[in-house]
Amino acid sequence: MSIEDTRQQLHQLLWSALAAGDYDVPALRSALRDDSHLSRDLGIESLDIIEFHVRIQSVLGLVIQDSDFEQASTIGGILALLQRPAHGHLAVGES
């Protein structure tokens, strides 16, 4: 899976996590950048970020420590996290 594919997958998981919440998702879609801080820049509530975290783990079948996820805090940060050898998510077919 390429980095772009993973980025798109992360975006989908994020929108799923926010779907039932009180968010202006179209506005968030426009505002989202790789370096947008999920809470400070996008205003996403902490429990929704936790849901995003567990959705990633559930769909990608891996474990990301709370502290690592907390530190990542952006889509770019999470992408970087997924490229770590411990996760190996992008090891095959990475572009």
Added chain:
Amino acid sequence: MGFVDYLAVPELESRYAKLKKYFHLKESAYDVTSLCQLRCEGCYYFQGDKYKVTDNTDAGAWRSFMEGEQRRGINFVNLAGAEPALAPHVLEAIFGVIPTGTVFTNGLKRIDRDIRYRIHISVWGDPGHDPLYRRRLGGQAGPNCLQAQLDNYRDDDRAVFVYTFNRANIAQVDEVLNRVTDAGHVMTFNVFSPPVSLNTALAPGDELEQIYRKMLWAMDRYGDRVIYSAYNAKVHTAAESLHAAFGCPYPRANARSTSPRASGISRTFRSYRTDFSHQIETDCCVPDTDCAQCRHYAAGSAIVSSRLQDHVDCEESFRGWLDYVDTYLAVWVLGYRQGPRLYRAGGGSRVDA
């Protein structure tokens, strides 16, 4: 199976969607006054130094202060100290700014019906023993609180009676439950959690198992008059404290932990004294409580609710979390109704129900 698979189960998806509407709640705690008619064994308020300040009694100052809290993003208030009902003008000022929250009271004085907060009325035992656990300021036995509470809050939908189990009052809950439910009220449970410096015989040890079974019995016998779940019973009577089991996210515990687990509440929760000051060392819903023995219902509401990621290892665990958060909202948010219990007692539990 994982989180996404659990949400494919209709009853779990529907409960999760119901809870998610409240993910935006951001709470802090405010001690309203240091006036109190009682001195209760284990009361966290009159421990440490936090009550040794001068009460701000100016309604305008409280209004301005709460407007600042609102700008900070706080939309749910926990009003404590001792005794908030004795500062009605302060409650009115706070309610005018942030109208969602909970007041913790001994119930001896009725809070005006226009203050539409959830009201937690503390019960420490049956009428024969409650006065021994809760004494008057001069040290004499306390009043018959339960009768006064029932009189003051008759037909009042804000009231939740909170029965604090200690090692000696387990059987006393039978009479209290009868009287509270006969009066049309609901009850939830707390487990005595001693302050750090208090030498007390009330903290449960081996009795935790007995308390667990009594909680399950009460839910079975009184149905929806008891706002609780089997998973609440399990985690609040476990041998491990809440902090040991889940890692407390309150600023106080996080600041002292060698392996802190932050969550949203770690950044926003403050526990203000009556003069509007706060310190990270006491920013916790039950300051001065011994974290190693903390099984407090208020603490658990934040600790367990913020640990979704610890409850997705199996479906039963997720069911437990859903019940826990559902219970939390029903106890704390006026108008929220608890749904059918989803977690089966004994499922993944240390004991069979």
